[in-house]
Amino acid sequence: MKTMYPDEKGRYGNFGGKFVPETLMYALEELEEALDEAMQDPAFVDEYHRTLREYAGRPTALTYAERITKHFGGASIYLKREDLLHTGAHKLNNAIGQALLAGRMGKKKIVAETGAGQHGVATATVCAAMGLECKVFMGEEDTRRQELNVFRMELLGAEVVPVTSGSKTLKDATNEAIRYWVANVEDTFYLIGSVVGPHPYPRMVRDFQRIIGDETKEQMAEKTGKLPDAVAACVGGGSNAIGMFHPFLEDDVKLFGAEAAGEGTHTEKHAATINKGTKGVIHGSLTYLIQDENGQIIEPYSISAGLDYPGIGPEHAHLAESGRVTYTGVTDKEALDALTLLTKKEGILPAVETAHALHLAFQQAAEMSKEQTIVICLSGRGDKDVHSIKEFMEREA
Amino acid sequence: MSGNNVQKAAERAHYPLFIPFIMAGDPDQETTVDLALKLEEAGAHILELGIPYSDPLADGPLLQRSASRALQSGMSLRRALELIPVMRERGLTIPVIAFTYYNPVLQMGEQHFFDQIKENGGDGALIPDLPYEESRDIHRLAGERGLVNISLAAPTSGNRIEKIAAEAEGFLYCVSSLGVTGTRDNFPPEAYSFIEKVKRNSSVPVAAGFGISNPSQVKSLEGVCDGVIVGSAIMKKVEENLERLQNPEEKSSALDAVKSFVSSLISS
Ligand SMILES: Cc1ncc(COP(=O)(O)O)c(C=O)c1O
Numbered sequence: 001m002k003t004m005y006p007d008e009k010g011r012y013g014n015f016g017g018k019f020v021p022e023t024l025m026y027a028l029e030e031l032e033e034a035l036d037e038a039m040q041d042p043a044f045v046d047e048y049h050r051t052l053r054e055y056a057g058r059p060t061a062l063t064y065a066e067r068i069t070k071h072f073g074g075a076s077i078y079l080k081r082e083d084l085l086h087t088g089a090h091k092l093n094n095a096i097g098q099a100l101l102a103g104r105m106g107k108k109k110i111v112a113e114t115g116a117g118q119h120g121v122a123t124a125t126v127c128a129a130m131g132l133e134c135k136v137f138m139g140e141e142d143t144r145r146q147e148l149n150v151f152r153m154e155l156l157g158a159e160v161v162p163v164t165s166g167s168k169t170l171k172d173a174t175n176e177a178i179r180y181w182v183a184n185v186e187d188t189f190y191l192i193g194s195v196v197g198p199h200p201y202p203r204m205v206r207d208f209q210r211i212i213g214d215e216t217k218e219q220m221a222e223k224t225g226k227l228p229d230a231v232a233a234c235v236g237g238g239s240n241a242i243g244m245f246h247p248f249l250e251d252d253v254k255l256f257g258a259e260a261a262g263e264g265t266h267t268e269k270h271a272a273t274i275n276k277g278t279k280g281v282i283h284g285s286l287t288y289l290i291q292d293e294n295g296q297i298i299e300p301y302s303i304s305a306g307l308d309y310p311g312i313g314p315e316h317a318h319l320a321e322s323g324r325v326t327y328t329g330v331t332d333k334e335a336l337d338a339l340t341l342l343t344k345k346e347g348i349l350p351a352v353e354t355a356h357a358l359h360l361a362f363q364q365a366a367e368m369s370k371e372q373t374i375v376i377c378l379s380g381r382g383d384k385d386v387h388s389i390k391e392f393m394e395r396e397a
Numbered sequence: 398m399s400g401n402n403v404q405k406a407a408e409r410a411h412y413p414l415f416i417p418f419i420m421a422g423d424p425d426q427e428t429t430v431d432l433a434l435k436l437e438e439a440g441a442h443i444l445e446l447g448i449p450y451s452d453p454l455a456d457g458p459l460l461q462r463s464a465s466r467a468l469q470s471g472m473s474l475r476r477a478l479e480l481i482p483v484m485r486e487r488g489l490t491i492p493v494i495a496f497t498y499y500n501p502v503l504q505m506g507e508q509h510f511f512d513q514i515k516e517n518g519g520d521g522a523l524i525p526d527l528p529y530e531e532s533r534d535i536h537r538l539a540g541e542r543g544l545v546n547i548s549l550a551a552p553t554s555g556n557r558i559e560k561i562a563a564e565a566e567g568f569l570y571c572v573s574s575l576g577v578t579g580t581r582d583n584f585p586p587e588a589y590s591f592i593e594k595v596k597r598n599s600s601v602p603v604a605a606g607f608g609i610s611n612p613s614q615v616k617s618l619e620g621v622c623d624g625v626i627v628g629s630a631i632m633k634k635v636e637e638n639l640e641r642l643q644n645p646e647e648k649s650s651a652l653d654a655v656k657s658f659v660s661s662l663i664s665s
Contacts, residue, residue, distance in 0.1 A: 009530065018528060018530070019526050019531060020454070021454065021528075021549075021572075022525075022529075022550065022551040022553075022554060022572065023552070023553055023576075025551075025553070025554070026551075026553040126414055165461055173454065179454065179576075182454075183575050184575070185553060185575060186575070205419075279503070282500070283454075284454075284526070290503070291500070294475070295474070295505070296468065296473075296499070
């Protein structure tokens with residue numbers, strides 16, 4: 001019964017909902033109707049799964065990380081390899097689902113926001129593959145930090161619009177994408193990149209990402225004959241984490257979310273939304289967010305552009321409040337140490353976002369017994385981050 | 398229903414019921430008070446006092462810039478509401494509505510927010526990112542204090558219009574075009590039939606807003622609805638006169654420039 005949410009108002013316990021200008025209400029109602037209808041239609045569900053299989057490369061592997069397991073001497077560590085998905089991160093699962101839905105709704109224009117560029121690349125990719133027009137809003141600051149991804153999106157035929165309002169990062173790119181959508185709502189589909197935004201977005205993105213957890217459950221049963229004892233994922237907006245967690249919510253499995261603690265939660269430079277945030281509304285959803293006492297949103301900080309978001313998906317806010325999932329802050333330094341270790345021991349270079357989950361999971365594994373297992377959602381590969389990893393290491397040295 | 402000041406003022410007005418929006422604290426508190434008085438002198442019937450917000454989803458670049466200047470000057474929801482008694486002391490008589498995004502209201506506490514409006518001599522609120530499904534409590538809290546919560550209808554509202562109109566109090570804000578706030582030279586032709594539809598469904602006066610910036614637009618709405626809401630066009634005048642508004646020697650003529658622009662809209 002616990003997962004009988006969201007309710008008809010899009011609430012997850014005390015969180016979620018639709019806090020948007022009236023202009024968008026009709027579009028959200030239309031989206032919800034089309035989504036419910038599509039999810040009931042076996043032809044749509046088949047096409048989604050076929051595209052994941054034949055285009056994106058699902059199922060992704062589940063790798064037993066033997067050398068890392070030995071290194072910590074505790075629980076057996078498994079990696080769910082979303083880094084092996086086409087375009088290099090879990091973001092494509094969701095982009096495929098939403099783009100298919102847009103096509104079904106007869107909308108040929110797609111608008112999206114992106115921070116690090118991973119969701120922008122995933123969106124530009126499916127738009128190229130499906131012949132849709134694609135416009136991606138990206139903070140001007142991020143277009144500089146992630147120059148290569150900008151070029152990648154442009155190669156794929158997308159228009160990248162640098163956003164100069166506010167702090168010129170992901171939060172502002174999201175504002176601008178929503179503003180654009182308000183003005184073009186009649187022929188444009190807003191393809192959001194995480195389990196954030198107004199209802200039904202958090203539910204839709206979760207349902208397009210839960211394939212991660214569904215496959216993990218099956219693969220663990222094949223490999224070990226049972227459920228894992230624990231599962232860990234990093235949390236920006238929260239899409240890879242909810243995709244991994246959701247199928248396990250009602251099982252006896254410990255769930256760990258790693259949020260970005262930047263330079264430490266005792267400093268002002270972090271993105272630890274659940275641990276340091278307070279209740280409020282951001283991008284149409286009631287959730288935890290980083291804000292001042294007057295309700296003005298504060299720009300977060302993390303070395304990883306993908307976790308650098310002042311809010312968090314409303315379902316995570318609910319799971320934190322109910323205590324079902326434990327969310328812990330992981331600093332830049334802890335994440336990069338874990339990243340280096342995985343790369344050296346397993347020959348897998350993870351994204352810096354993912355590295356936050358690695359640190360948390362390694363700590364847990366070390367305290368667990370040898371008979372136990374823990375699965376980490378390896379949400380993406382780290383090729384995009386090589387430059388910032390190098391900079392960080394040179395600064396630390 | 399019309400026990401509240403906002404509706405009384407709206408019902409009394411001859412076309413155009415004129416509702417200006419100004420951003421509290423842009424460029425500073427004193428200018429906001431001066432502008433409020435000038436607007437009443439020019440013939441405004443109701444004042445929308447804008448509260449600056451870091452992430453104004455429904456606003457275009459002009460009001461975004463205005464909000465950042467205001468935040469820079471130290472403006473907050475609490476401080477903005479405290480400007481109302483200063484305006485009243487200096488003779489402002491028209492009703493004042495606080496225009497604010499929902500998040501600052503949540504941080505202040507919804508009940509406290511309406512208590513503060515009441516105590517400071519304000520008359521209601523308008524929260525653009527709170528659709529009617531989420532505004533039941535807000536309507537009640539306003540009503541209990543003799544205040545109003547203004548509802549909005551948009552061109553995409555479709556069959557929501559009837560439900561929205563049924564709850565409307567004070568006046569009904571008709572968003573004339575899709576998109577964010579900003580100045581537009583003219584409306585799409587379908588705007589008129591939409592506004593007429595809202596008017597037919599509404600038992601309170603209907604005012605159209607979003608994009609109104611010149612006298613011919615105001616004129617074209619006569620007979621279609623009861624009045625207009627003008628924000629970006631006024632704050633554009635403020636932006637053009639920023640330095641003069643902050644220079645004691647030129648301030649009065651800068652304020653008059655804003656006033657004469659507004660007068661030209663009202664007398665159109
Ligand atoms: C590899 C990777 N992991 C995680 C994230 C964080 O997003 P979410 O929390 O929605 O999974 C991102 C976002 O860009 C990402 O690229």
